[in-house]
Amino acid sequence: MGSKKNKLKKAFSPPFQQSPPLPEPDDDAELLNDLMAQLDSGNQTVQAESAQVIQDIQRQETVSGTKKDPNSRYQARQARKAAALAESYSPSNPEADARLMQEAKEEESNIRRICDELNVQIYEINPDGHCLYSAIADQLALLSIIPPAQANYATARLAACNYMYSHPDDFIPFLPSTSGEDGPGALNAGIISPKGFEYYCQAIRDTSEWGGEPEILALSRAFNVPIHVIQSGQPPIVIHNPTGTPNDGDVRDKRVVRISYHRRMYGLGEHYNSLRPQSKLSNISNSLQNILS
Template sequence: MAGSRKNKIKKFVSSSHTNNPPDQVQTDDDNVLMDDLLAELDSRNQTVQQESATVLLEMQENQENTVKDNCRPAKKKQDSRSRHEARQARKAEALAKNHAPIDPEADSRLEKEAKEEEISIKETCDKLGVQTHEIPPDGHCLFSAVADQLALLNILPPNQANYVTVRAAASNFIYTHPDHFLPFLPSAFGEDGVGATSEGFMTPRQFEQYCMSIKDTGAWGGEPEILALSQAYNVPIHVVQGGVPRIVEHNPGPSPRSSAKVARISFHRRMYGLGEHYNSLRPKTTISQVAGKIQSAFS
């Protein structure tokens, strides 16, 4: 864990045991820290997972106690980001409980759902002539998957096709088109939370914080970010999934347009058990060509 994040955690833990309400700076720090921790729940390093989960649970408990102390109900709209945070909270709880009882029935059900999803996505990919290109589950998967597609379509040069560039593009587009996105981004604190308007929309400060978190942290990306990227790069983004419909289309304009350039990514609800994930879908011919070049280089 980086030293700066260690200091943030120490600062949070020490402040959580005082009776003084956190000021705005502390709240902002906590939001950034939470985004980082949520991203690290997808790490393949079990030590990182465990450490992040433990701190997240303590932060969540502290927030719940604050709500109770203020006697204010915490009502939260179920937008895509809220649902993701709820799932990540459940993941944190599961990771933190080292001695949680084994539930064979639940494990079997999840395994079955994961297999069915895998088969469904593969069927759709076969029809499209594409194949999954795995993206690391590091909290940046959506942006890395889109970056990979933009490189394949020659929309971004390879040296710029990374999650940093794509995160910045999504953040900038959302920030410069607030009227298009605010209705889909309810206040992070809920309609009755501190700082929320009567309509439950984000305040200007909250909106700015949201955009900055997309750009500078490991905050999870969802439907708003996919739509923003489709419009920012003027390219349709098609998401293949195991549910219905099999393909969710995001188009840069009000009506679909015929184009040879379509970015294709896959959305996996069960691929990693407790978390959701995006992968890039490359043409099978492209994957074969790359594999052939690698094989030739070592032969």
């Protein structure tokens, strides 16, 4: 496993050698990210236990205070994010549960309708915190951009990390300040610092922290392929181009990465799946469903 990981890192290493290596991951930060990934588990027992541990960590940090070095600020930001997620697992009333269930059904119906129009089907990705990267890696292998043996989240995480780290000016202006998020005026804290950006890239490469818009753009540029994100809402298809021009492209182009974005699929939401071409069996099943409905 170690040698394979080293080979992947070498294959996708940044083009310049004079830059300092990214800092090694901190044990506490790794623990926190693992707990956050477990919140995305379909096992309610695992979710509840992880939420309790996260809440305990948050209480301890509140009592002991937070250090001022960048790594501690990053951990504090992650702790607050994790604590907010953990709170979503507190007991809720039946009306709220019913509303969320209805929203999840509507979202799934909207996404599947768009998939049918594009003749693709949802290929479910494990909800483990790596879903964005796993979904894109699956698509890259389908397009023969990467070998099937490298179609995993580690490959995609490393590529996103290296591209962002090699092109800081393209991403730093759009990332929030980690130090500002730890103090007053967090919503107007300015952009991330260069040191904070290093930790951000480190988290992409070495942890299970979720990915989003910056990472999708980085992967689109790293592999020079458009990435289309199908979602419930407007616009129904968000297009990310390597050139950086948003929503400019053919939605029926076959040489694109297609993934779906779900906010309610697993209750907590923020999940991505891969969209593979529909099989003959799925086409028959869809036709039968249309006749019966």
